Amino acid sequence: MIPLNYYLIxxxxxxxxxxxxxxxxxxxxxxxxxxxxxLNAVNLTFVAFGRALGSADGQxxxxxxxxxxAAEAAVGLAIVIGLFRHRESLNPATFTSLKx
Amino acid sequence: xxxxxxFYAFAAVAVVASLLVIAQxxxxxxxxxxxxxxxxxxxxxxxxxxxxxxxxxxIVYAGAIMVLFLFVVMLLNAPHEDTEYDERVHxxxxxxxxxxxxxxxxxxxxELWWALGRAGDSGRFPAGAVASVGAIGRSLFTDYAFAxxxxxxxxxxxxxxxxxLARRDxxxxxxxxxxxxxxxxxxxxxxxxxxxxxxxx
Amino acid sequence: xxxxxxxxxxxxxxxxxMLLNSAAIMVYVxxxxxxxxxxxxxxxxxxxxxxxxxLADVIKLMFKEELRPRAADPLLFALAPMISATAAFAxxxxxxxxxxxxxxxxxxxxxxxxxxxxxxxxxxxxxxxSMGVYGIVLAGWSSNSKYSLLGGLRSSAxxxxxxxxxxxxxxxxxxxxxxxxxxxxxxxxxxxxFGFIPRWFIFLQPFGFVVFLTAGIAETNRAPFDFPEAEQxxxxxxxxxxxxxxxxxxxxxxxINMVTVSAVATDLFLGGWQGPFAETIGWVWFLVxxxxxxxxxxxxxxxxxxxxxDQLMAFGxxxxxxxxxxxxxxxxxxxLYFGL
Numbered sequence: 327m328i329p330l331n332y333y334l335i336x337x338x339x340x341x342x343x344x345x346x347x348x349x350x351x352x353x354x355x356x357x358x359x360x361x362x363x364x365l366n367a368v369n370l371t372f373v374a375f376g377r378a379l380g381s382a383d384g385q386x387x388x389x390x391x392x393x394x395x396a397a398e399a400a401v402g403l404a405i406v407i408g409l410f411r412h413r414e415s416l417n418p419a420t421f422t423s424l425k426x
Numbered sequence: 427x428x429x430x431x432x433f434y435a436f437a438a439v440a441v442v443a444s445l446l447v448i449a450q451x452x453x454x455x456x457x458x459x460x461x462x463x464x465x466x467x468x469x470x471x472x473x474x475x476x477x478x479x480x481x482x483x484x485i486v487y488a489g490a491i492m493v494l495f496l497f498v499v500m501l502l503n504a505p506h507e508d509t510e511y512d513e514r515v516h517x518x519x520x521x522x523x524x525x526x527x528x529x530x531x532x533x534x535x536x537e538l539w540w541a542l543g544r545a546g547d548s549g550r551f552p553a554g555a556v557a558s559v560g561a562i563g564r565s566l567f568t569d570y571a572f573a574x575x576x577x578x579x580x581x582x583x584x585x586x587x588x589x590x591l592a593r594r595d596x597x598x599x600x601x602x603x604x605x606x607x608x609x610x611x612x613x614x615x616x617x618x619x620x621x622x623x624x625x626x627x
Numbered sequence: 628x629x630x631x632x633x634x635x636x637x638x639x640x641x642x643x644x645m646l647l648n649s650a651a652i653m654v655y656v657x658x659x660x661x662x663x664x665x666x667x668x669x670x671x672x673x674x675x676x677x678x679x680x681x682l683a684d685v686i687k688l689m690f691k692e693e694l695r696p697r698a699a700d701p702l703l704f705a706l707a708p709m710i711s712a713t714a715a716f717a718x719x720x721x722x723x724x725x726x727x728x729x730x731x732x733x734x735x736x737x738x739x740x741x742x743x744x745x746x747x748x749x750x751x752x753x754x755x756x757s758m759g760v761y762g763i764v765l766a767g768w769s770s771n772s773k774y775s776l777l778g779g780l781r782s783s784a785x786x787x788x789x790x791x792x793x794x795x796x797x798x799x800x801x802x803x804x805x806x807x808x809x810x811x812x813x814x815x816x817x818x819x820x821f822g823f824i825p826r827w828f829i830f831l832q833p834f835g836f837v838v839f840l841t842a843g844i845a846e847t848n849r850a851p852f853d854f855p856e857a858e859q860x861x862x863x864x865x866x867x868x869x870x871x872x873x874x875x876x877x878x879x880x881x882x883i884n885m886v887t888v889s890a891v892a893t894d895l896f897l898g899g900w901q902g903p904f905a906e907t908i909g910w911v912w913f914l915v916x917x918x919x920x921x922x923x924x925x926x927x928x929x930x931x932x933x934x935x936x937d938q939l940m941a942f943g944x945x946x947x948x949x950x951x952x953x954x955x956x957x958x959x960x961x962x963l964y965f966g967l
Contacts, residue, residue, distance in 0.1 A: 328433045331542050333474070336437050338538035340444055346531035347448035355453045355499055359460050362491070363444050366467055369483075377474045382557030382565050385479045389566070392486050393577045397584035399491045403498045404591035410502050411594075454703070454768065461761070481750040489757025493764070493787060500768050500780065559747065559807060 333374035340367035354406045354416045358399065365395045433473055439466035453499045457492055464488040478559045639742050646719060650882040651681035653921065660922065661929045691871040696771060699868065703769035708869065708876035711762030715883040718755040721748040722890045723810050725900050725910035741810065748809040749797055752891055756793070756846060760786050762880065763848075763865050770868040779865035781936055782848055788943040789845035789852075795951035796832075796839035799958040800895045803831055809891075813899035827898040832958065836896045838951045840920075843888035845943065847881060850928040854936045889920035 340363060347360025369388045376384015406416070413420050443463035450456045464487050471480035566574055655670070655678065662669025670677030695704055723741035745751055760783045767779010804812035818826050829836045845852040869877060893899060893916040900909030934942065 328429060328473070332433065332437075333470070335539060335542050336440070336470075338542065339441055339535055342531045342535035342538070343441070343444045343448060345534060349526075349531065351448060353453060355495065356448065356456055359447055359456055359495065362460065362487075363447065363463070366464065366487070369479075370467060370470060373471055373474050373476050373479055376557075377476065380557075382562045385476050385557060385562055386566055386570055388476075388479050389482065389562075390570075390573060390577060392482065393581065396486060396491050397580050399494060400584050400588040401591065403494060404588040407498060407502065407592045416502070454700075458703075458765075477745065477747050478750070481747050481754050484754035485750065485757055489754060489760070490787070493757075493760055493783065496761075496764055496768075497780065497783075500764070500776070 330374055330378045334371060337367045337370040337374070340364075340370070352417050352419065354409070354418060357418070358402050358406070361402075362395065362399065365391060429473060432469065436466040436469040436473070439463070440470070454496070457495050457499060460495075461488050461492050464492070476557075478562060642719065642742055643716065646716060646883055646886065647879075649886050650879050651685070653882045653885065653925075654681040654684060656921070657925050657928075660925045664926070664929045685875070688871055688875045693871045693873065694868070696868050698771040700769040700771065703765050704868075705873075707762050707766035707769060708873045708880070709762075710765065711759060711880035712876040712883075714755050714759035714762065715880040715887065718752050718759075718887045719883065719890065721745055721751050721809065722887065722894060723813065723899065724890065724913045726906055746806075746808045749801065749807050752887070753790070753794060753797065756884075757787075757790065759880070759884065762877075766869070766877070767865040770865070772868055774867050775865050778867070781854065782865055785852065785854075785936075785939060785943070786846055786848070788940060789842045789947070792838055792943065792947040792951040793842040793846060795948070795955050796835045796842065797895070799832055799835045799951070799955045800828055800839075802955070802958050802962050803828060804895075809894045809899075813894050813901065816898040817901050825898055825901065827896060827901075829896040832896065832954070834950060834954045835958070836892070838947060838954060839892055839896070840888075840923075841947060842943075842951075843892060844924065844927065845939070847884040847888055849881070849885065849924060851931040851933045852939055853928075854933055854939055885921060885924055886917065889917045889924065892920055893917050 344360045344362075344364035344367060347363065348357050351357055351360065369391055372384045372387045372391070374384075376382065376387075409421060410416060440463050443459045443466065447456045447459045447463065450459065464483060468480045468483045468488070471477075471483060658680065659669045659677065670680035673679045673683045695701065720742040763786070764779050764783045767775045767777075767782070770776070770779075800812065801807065804815055806812060806815075812828075816826050816828060820826060824830065844850075865877075890913075893913060897916045897920075899916075900913040902909065902912035
C-alpha cells in the first residue's frame with residue numbers, strides 16, 4: 327500500500343518543477359507547458375485526497391480543472407500566435423513596449 | 427508489491443519527463459516529453475482507483491490539448507531561443523533572475539518535503555468503496571450541475587476567443603502588396619497564356 | 628501459473644498474431660475486391676488464386692532499402708511509425724470477440740475472449756484513437772518536407788475533427804447500453820424481438836451507426852476521406868519519405884485501425900458475437916460481421932470519389948457533428964420516455 331503522503335510529495339515535486347519552468351524558461355510555449363505541469367500536479371493531489379476521503383468529489387474537481395485547463399490552453403496559444411505574428415519571436419523579453 | 431513497483435515506476439517517469447520538459451531546448455521534444463509525463467500520471471490515477479479520470483486525462487490532456495500545442499509549435503516553426511547567449515548557456519545554469527527563480531523553486535520543494543515528512547504516516551488509504559463512474563456522473567449532474575453548465579459556456583467562450591484572437595486581420599494593409607504580386611504571378615499562368623509583358627512584375 | 632493465466636497469455640499472443648494476419652488478409656482482399664469491382668483479375672499469379680500475394684508484398688518490403696532524409700529529425704522519424712503501429716494494436720486489446728469459453732472443458736473457470744477486461748472499455752478505445760494522431764503528426768513534421776508536413780497536419784486535423792462525431796455516436800450507444808464496458812453492451816444485445824429480429828442496437832440507432840461508421844472511415848484516413856494521402860495532390864502525404872519497414876508499419880497501422888473500428892462497430896451495433904449457438908461459436912459470428920464491415924470499407928474506397936479537404940472538414944463539422952448531437956438528444960429523450 328502506498329501511503330497518501332507519497333502521492334502528495336510527488337505532486338509537490340511536480341508542482342515545483344512546473345514553477346521552476348515558468349521562472350526559468352524564455353520561450354512562451356514552454357512557459358505554457360510548465361503551467362500545464364502545475365495543473366497536473368494539483369490534479370494528482372485532488373485525486374489522492376478524494377481517494378483518501380472516499381468521496382467522488384476529488385475526481386469531479388479534476389474534471390473541472392481539466393476543462394478549464396483546456397480552455398486556457400486554447401486561448402493562451404491563440405495569444406501566442408498573435409504575439410508571434412507581431413514580433414516573430416517567442417521570447418517574452420521582446421514584448422516590453424509597455425515598460426516604463 | 428506490484429503496486430509499489432508500479433507507483434515508483436510511474437512517479438519516476440513523471441518526474442524525469444517533467445524535468446526534461448523544462449530543460450529541453452527544442453519545443454517539439456518538450457511537448458512529447460510532457461505527453462509521456464501525462465501518460466505516467468494517468469497510470470498513477472489508475473493506481474488511485476480512478477479509471478475514469480485516468481482515461482479522461484489521456485483523451486483530454488494527452489489527446490487534445492497536447493495536439494493543440496504540437497500544431498502551434500509546428501506551424502509557428504519558431505527558432506529556438508534566439509540570442510547567442512541563450513544558445514551557449516543552458517537555461518538552468520544562467521545567472522541573474524533565472525537562477526533566483528530556480529533556487530526559489532528548489533526552496534519550495536524542500537519546504538514541501540519537510541512539511542509533508544513531519545505529517546507522519548497518517549496517510550493510509552481506507553479500504554472503503556470506490557466511486558464508480560455512475561456515481562461521479564450522478565454527483566456531477568445534481569450537486570455540481572451549475573458548475574457543469576458554466577464550464578460549457580466557458581468552453582464556448584474559449585472557442586470563440588481562440589478563433590478571433592488567432593484570425594488574420596482582414597484589413598491588414600501590410601499583406602496587400604504581397605497579395606497583389608501573387609495575383610499577378612498567378613494570372614500569368616492562366617488559361618489565356620502568359621500575361622502581356624507590361625503586366626509582368 | 629494457473630492454467631487460466633497461461634491461457635490468458637496465450638490469448639494475448641494469439642490476438643497479436645491474428646491482427647497481423649488480418650492485415651495481410653486485408654491486403655489481399657483489398658486488391659482482389661478492387662479488381663473485381665473494376666472488372667479485372669487482380670493478383671492471380673502468386674500462389675493459388677493469388678493467395679500468397681501478401682507474403683510476396685511483405686518480402687518485397689523487407690528487402691527494400693531503409694532511407695532517411697538527411698534533414699529529417701532522426702529520433703522522431705524513427706518514433707512516428709512505432710507510435711502509429713502501437714496505438715493500432717493497443718486499441719484492439721479491450722475489444723471482446725467472443726463470450727466466455729472454457730476451451731471445451733479444459734479450464735476450471737471460463738476465460739473471457741478479451742485481452743483486457745476493463746470496465747471503461749469504450750473510453751479506452753477513444754483514448755487510444757486520440758493517441759494514434761501523434762504518429763501521423765510526428766511523421767509529417769519529422770520528414771522535414773513540405774508534402775509530408777501538409778499531409779500530416781491535414782490528416783491529424785481531420786482525425787481530431789471526426790473524433791467528435793465518433794464520441795457523440797458512442798455516447799448515444801452508451802445511453803442505451805447503460806454501461807461503459809463492451810462486454811456488457813454485447814450482453815444487452817442478446818435475444819430477439821418477435822422471435823426473428825435480433826436485439827441489435829443498429830435497429831435502435833440507425834443514424835448512430837451511420838455516423839459512427841462514417842467517422843470511423845474518416846478516423847482511419849480511408850477513402851472517401853483520404854485526401855491527406857492522395858497521390859495526385861500530396862504525393863503520399865505524411866508517409867512520403869518513408870520506405871521499407873517504416874512504411875510497412877504505417878500500412879499495417881492503417882489496416883489494423885480499420886479492423887478495430889469494424890470490431891468496435893460490431894460490438895456496439897451489430898451484437899458482437901450474438902447469434903445462434905453463441906456460447907460455442909460466437910467468435911465465428913463476430914468474424915462474419917467484422918468481415919462484412921471490412922468488405923464495406925473496401926467497397927467504399929473503390930466506389931466513391933475522394934472528398935476535397937475543405938469539403939471533408941465542412942462535412943465533419945457542419946453535417947456529421949450536428950447529426951450526431953441531434954441523435955444523442957433524440958436517444959436521450961427516447962430512453963427517458965420508454966424507460967429503457
